[in-house]
Amino acid sequence: MDPLQPRVAIVGSGLIGCSWAMVFASGGFQVKLYDIVQEQVTKALENISKQMKELEKTGMLKGSLKADQQLSLITGCTDLKEAVEGTIHIQECTPENLELKKKIFGQLDLIVSNDVVLSSSTSCLLPTKLFTGLKHVKQCIVAHPVNPPYYVPLVELVPHPETDPSILEKTYALMKKIGQSPVKLTKEIDGFALNRLHENKEGIISATDLDLVMSDGLGMRYAFIGPLETMHLNAEGMLNYCDRYREGMIRVLKSFGTIPDFSGEIEQKINQVCVHIGIL
Template sequence: GNGKKVGIVGSGLIGRSWAMLFAGAGYQVRLFDVVASQIPSALEDIKGQLERLSASGLLRGTLSAQQQMELITGASELSDCVSGAVHVQECIPESVELKQKMFEQLDALVDGTTVMCSSTSCIAASKFTQNLKHRSRCLVAHPVNPPYYVPLVELIPAPWTDPEAVTQTRQLMIEIGQSPISLNKEMPGFALNRIQYAILNECWYLVSEGVLSAEDIDTVMKDGLGPRYAFMGPLETAHLNAEGMLNYCERYGSTIEGVSKTLGPIPHWGGAQAEEIHRQLTAMVPLEKLQERRAWRDARLTALAKLKKDA
């Protein structure tokens, strides 16, 4: 290990993933949970995951699965989890009240050097760090599920976050093999979900207009846009699809503007349309097959992550 300590608060799905990522880079990981009985089962689950990763040649870092496992230990007190840590990653349930209470507790336990990040999917750090003594050391570091194979981490500082805390977190994310981006200001949905929701809304619209079936909509993404964007983003793709971005605008700008005027309005995510899409999806994947399908998805994402690493 590198001798540096990271505290993980909350040992659910996301806390476990972070623990593995930090241990993979040699950090001393302390895992805390308010439900004490969760910790041994989290450690057991992590052990199994690390062994499976090792067996399939996908374990990160240079340490063996056992060495990585030895770096992860449970903490029975929050103070034990976070004191002296260079970084704390909060992974408790998505609730402003819970995050507020937790960050107040953390604020009382850390010194001015620890950076405190929340894994929140959609709550701005300004909603739960405003009155803290160490608020300049707090920000959001939002991972994407499953973080071991989907490396993006969105960093979103509050207006009072010290830019140095963002830089430090960015470097840490790179060091553990993740792919950080940083927003320059808080935005609802951050970046990934804003783009995801724009896509979902238009998918919804095309199905509700009877233009495409749910299955065919998904094929547009998985066999069209998905592969195209797996190695290169939409902006660089456009840049390459003409003689540079300005030439792309000249060639396709008016078409894009014209089509965009016909995009659907924001749909209501419920009602009869939701039932119809659900009906089509359950015909594709019955509810009792969801777990099996998730396992298949994660295996394919694993293979893709491996391919991208070699690319």
């Protein structure tokens, strides 16, 4: 590893952790890939190596570095302290389980510096549930990718009410630097923007960012595969998907309000937004 390259840590080396590691390496960052068992880390590194070589062969490798150069930027470890040492950004990618994630952020809280960004990949856990009470809460944010982040660039940035605005800006700039399409949510809401796409009456995201959620996120995916195949591939099959995300899906669906009538004030408001962003 080049000691001068900025370093990031990925906590959890599963599906999303591996994809984030590849995205960061493609942007020239050093990556420490952490997991609890060595066997998983080894498997993850082998999987990344295989994928990158295939991508290079087919001319689809991201970034300006060759596959071998990118691979030399990624190392694995099973020691959390070693993983986060000297990092500018920590991307947590552990299973979607509130208690587990709280425990991990609690451990990180004890060992991180005062300027590192603590970011979670969570699909549907709210920042207030994850980060409230942490000493470093001002440095915490959700950066929710779309699976797989290597191919679909959208990332939803969701701050905790106490997140320092500079952390949101820093994360936004970092995501841009590694070729992702970040969008900013002004406040947390169940389902963020992606999973409640048409329900923006709360004003949680700008009109331009809402359109990006589709053009650089869901739209890219749905041009190739539909929602059922997506669910099946986003976990170890559909039953496992329901097992992992059932609670979150129910919460999001329950939080949808009444159906707007698309007339009067609402109709005028949508029209004004479209004029403003140049659609009409």
